Amino acid sequence: MAGTLYLYSFLDEFVLLYPVYALLFSETGLSVAETTSLFVIWSVTGLLLEVPSGALADVLSRRLLLCVGPLLAAAGFALWVIFPSYWVFAAGFVLWGVRGALTSGSLEALVYEELERAGEAERYAGLMGRASSVGLAATASAIGLAIPVFAVGGYPVVGAASVVACLLCSLAALAFPEHRAATAAGDEDDEPGYWAVLKSGLSEARGNRHVSRWLVLSAVAGAIWGALEEYVPYLGKELGTPVAWVPALVLLVWAAATAGGLLAGRAERVAERPFAVMLLAAALALAGGALSGELAGFALIALAFGAFQLADVVADARLQESIDGPSRATVTSVAGLGKEAVTLLVYASYGAASTMAGHGLTFALFAVPYVVVALVWGRKSPRP
Missing domain, CATH: 1.20.1250.20 (MFS general substrate transporter like domains)
Incomplete structure (x- = not known):
């Protein structure tokens, strides 16, 4: 569990496009206002989907969502580099926002419940703390590595490296253990199960x-x-x-x-x-x-x-x-x-x-x- 978590956290943040994508936008001809609007699209996507995707993670396999999320980010990064334009950038940020929503909540819930099942819930803070540190180190490494990689191959190579990191992250997700039922309520019909889980979660967040x-x-x-x-x-x-x-x-x-x-x-x-x-x-x-x-x-x-x-x-x-x-x-x-x-x-x-x-x-x-x-x-x- 720990090794998979650290590997997933590293690959999830090891994106060489991070320090240069604003330059890509600028060189494509986007104004500061247009670039700002892309950030707004990214944030709004996450805001709208954060809680609904959390309920989805309580109904479906969390490991599946952790696998799909990086694939969406990989698709967005590839589109940015191959077809750079405002609307393609916007679509990429939507995909990136969906990816963040799918993985947020899913990872924490999966790790905690697997530790709890093994009688090791007290290890959760230490594991997640180290995982967050691994993610920060990955971001710093990506920023440092992006400079020489960009000098050699420009946006295509930096973009390809980012896509590969996302694909590897998706594969790493498959190594997570998961011993929970795929659906929480309404086994014969996923929709009632989903809405029951969503209501239950919101009620606990408000009432507990x-x-x-x-x-x-x-x-x-x-x-x-x-x-x-x-x-x-x-x-x-x-x-x-x-x-x-x-x-x-x-x-x-x-x-x-x-x-x-x-x-x-x-x-x-x-x-x-x-x-x-x-x-x-x-x-x-x-x-x-x-x-x-x-x-x-x-x-x-x-x-x-x-x-x-x-x-x-x-x-x-x-x-x-x-x-x-x-x-x-x-x-x-x-x-x-x-x-x-x-x-x-x-x-x-x-x-x-x-x-x-x-x-x-x-x-x-x-x-x-x-x-x-x-x-x-x-x-x-x-x-x-």
Whole structure:
């Protein structure tokens, strides 16, 4: 199980097109507004399909969905390189969005239930933390490798490498064990089973207080820092960092996030109040580092991002433990929907705030939601 999970996580993020697809759009003649509209199409696709696909993963084979998802991404990447145009790019982003929706929730539910079946559910946080770190390392490797590969073969070779990675990821999914029934309810008719599972999952997400708490933390912890990471180069330039050193700042942040994922297994059993204290300390580190006006402040920002990544993995583990009903993937997809919504909100808010307040102050402002969540978590609450 562990080896398959790590291989799948690596191949899922090892896409050489990531650092150059914006250049492909630009060289095809797309304007900034048109490129932005593609990102909106991508995000909206994920938002619309996140929860419905989660219910699908509770009715059908989760391993099947994990296999199909990368195939859709491979088709989209191939179309981009072979037939570059606005509408082909849009179709590729739709396929990419569907792929994300199919795999989000499916992977977490499959891994947790297989571990639970083997009596090893306590390993979940550690495994998923390491898997997230493997994914971050894969993205960093793809970015580094894309430079020489692009120099040799341009977009066709980079695109072909990305397609091959997706195909291998799809094959890796077939190695996952799965010992659950393919349908949860309504064996004679899949449609009633699907709607029953969807309703059950949404009811648990709304009505189970403990599930709701971890859903909120999962959405906030992972989405805000994940969106802010995109703006690290801008903050570095604002602080006077030479352009040649900006990638080093990005690498520092990624290294800290990777470490946070690796430490998640040890932190999974920490009580809620110490957990809240850690989250509060990380929020203060984020604000302090951003407002310091010094390059050394990035060390604090990196520590904060590592803590937020740790909190994200732990929140997912606690969420899985809190789910009682049969709709595990559906409930997990609600967390994914929350992350997508928060990410869009951060992007929109950052664009408006940074023009008026600068990047340092804007980073600090986004520490506020973490402070609020930490204070709420610090209050005594009943155990499930």
